[in-house]
Amino acid sequence: MVTQSQAKHVPQERLVTQVAVGVLVRADGSFLLAQRPAGKPYAGYWEFPGGKLEGNESVEAALARELHEELGVTIETCQRWRVLEHDYPHAYVRLFFCKVTAWRGEPTGREGQALAWQKIPVEVAPVLPATVPVLDWLQADAGSSTVLLD
Numbered sequence: 001m002v003t004q005s006q007a008k009h010v011p012q013e014r015l016v017t018q019v020a021v022g023v024l025v026r027a028d029g030s031f032l033l034a035q036r037p038a039g040k041p042y043a044g045y046w047e048f049p050g051g052k053l054e055g056n057e058s059v060e061a062a063l064a065r066e067l068h069e070e071l072g073v074t075i076e077t078c079q080r081w082r083v084l085e086h087d088y089p090h091a092y093v094r095l096f097f098c099k100v101t102a103w104r105g106e107p108t109g110r111e112g113q114a115l116a117w118q119k120i121p122v123e124v125a126p127v128l129p130a131t132v133p134v135l136d137w138l139q140a141d142a143g144s145s146t147v148l149l150d
């Protein structure tokens with residue numbers, strides 16, 4: 001697991017953009033991906049819903065705001081999961097991935113973005129570069145919850 005103490009050395013002069021990301025997981029193991037709308041960097045790429053922290057917002061507050069704005073849902077159960085940093089040409093991002101296992105409302109693309117409930121292997125493409133490792137983590141988690149009996 002990548003933790004904050006293992007955070008990469010941020011290249012000099014790069015501001016860190018903090019991003020709260022929600023991995024909405026249903027009881028059947030499927031998770032929600034959203035397609036980035038036109039006008040944003042990497043438009044058309046698939047990602048987990050979320051967005052940048054504003055002001056002194058906590059990760060949880062930012063995620064609650066973003067999921068309400070983007071999907072129209074209210075988070076009920078959320079747990080911080082992994083932290084990942086990525087150096088894009090447009091920004092150096094620190095992504096706080098949170099597992100969201102309970103919410104109120106049916107997610108809808110309120111900003112016109114396409115949504116897709118997916119399982120591994122995902123059927124949508126392309127996926128944002130810094131989102132690809134998350135798919136591996138989800139797969140690993142699914143594997144570790146499998147109990148083999150003989």
Ligand SMILES: Nc1nc2c([nH]c(=O)n2[C@H]2C[C@H](O)[C@@H](COP(=O)(O)OP(=O)(O)OP(=O)(O)O)O2)c(=O)[nH]1
Binds near residue numbers: 086095131
């Ligand atoms: N939401 C989200 N962002 C991701 C993921 N993977 C990844 O590299 N990112 C990056 C892309 C962007 O550089 C950044 C998120 O910024 P954004 O532009 O989508 O955030 P926002 O919704 O607050 O945007 P805006 O208000 O500026 O329009 O994080 C992911 O899975 N989900």
